[in-house]
Amino acid sequence: MSNAKKRHLTVLVVDDNASMRAALRGIVKADGHDVVGEAAEGKTALTLIRQMKPDVVLLDMMMPVMDGMAVLTEIKEAGLDTTVLVVSGNQDQALIQQAFSLGAIGYVTKPLNPGRILKTFEQIAIVRKPRDDRPADAAAESSGRRCVIVDGDAEVRGLLKTLLGGENVEVVAEAGDGMQGLVAIEEHRPDLVFLDVDMPELDGLNVLRCLRAVHPDLRVIMATSRAEGEIVKEALSQRVAGYLLKPVDAAKLIAAVRKALGKP
Incomplete structure (x- = not known):
């Protein structure tokens, strides 16, 4: 910064x-x-x-x-x-x-x-930026279909973007590390965040803790290759909307998105 x-x-x-x-x-x-x-x-x-x-x-x-x-x-x-x-x-x-x-x-x-x-x-x-700093277009009434992807793997980000597009979910920003992800989330105020665990600069669990401190109801789906019990337990304690293992299964991803956004 x-x-x-x-x-x-x-x-x-x-x-x-x-x-x-x-x-x-x-x-x-x-x-x-x-x-x-x-x-x-x-x-x-x-x-x-x-x-x-x-x-x-x-x-x-x-x-x-x-x-x-x-x-x-x-x-x-x-x-x-x-x-x-x-x-x-x-x-x-x-x-x-x-x-x-x-x-x-x-x-x-x-x-x-x-x-x-x-x-x-x-x-x-x-x-903790003041809410008045939110851009005018992001402050407008949300359709519930705006997403930020935070993942260190560009190929995974591309795959997620394609799958989300098929569900009419707009990816408004992408980030390759946790600090960039926090900035993107605060700038765009999405309805949904896809968040990886293993990233440079700031890992996914720390990003999640930061988000929960000021956005307790933001819907977050974690997509990661790590299935360790303590990591899953921590993610669930922070009320994630879904926890998907990589490689991402398209059907499970779509089901998690629909559930998170309240879609049938």
Whole structure:
């Protein structure tokens, strides 16, 4: 993302360690973003989220009074409009998966990795663009037949485009990696996204997490050669409309598209 187009985010830092809050504050400010508040425990954090409405919450897991998981739960249940990036020393995989299931966009383990934090901020800045930035033609009433394909294989993209055309689904954009995909989705606001798992720059599961943070109802079909149980479980937990294995079976693709778009 070029500096000319870079969006500055408002950030709330939540950690019970004052030194850690200072370190996070420094990372955020050095990249040109605004720290609008800090909290040392969960209840204060929730109050500030409601008052300040930050774009991003940097959230620790282990805190007194109310821990990070309870904060995530309340954010999800209350429908608070913010994006949560967990920054924690706890590397328990079950905890990490639970955080993602509650809507966290990412999970960065301590000691701090500024590069990972800022890379996630770049993704958040893309998906949290104001809705007024949406092009006029995309803002018009949708026919329910507009699709963005995000896949690292040009041959697969071509095949998908051909099959979708047979269903009168317009492919409004294609992307070969996850970051390009996020940009295309925000630019065109499609009704359906085809998303691969294995891609350069940003993989499909991370793209899906970004999308769910701000577009919880966007219909996504994943098309991938990977059938590992944990990957499928993660995709299903993010409410994908379909999970297809490559090579893509035309009949299964068409059935998934019709189901996702509510077509007979």
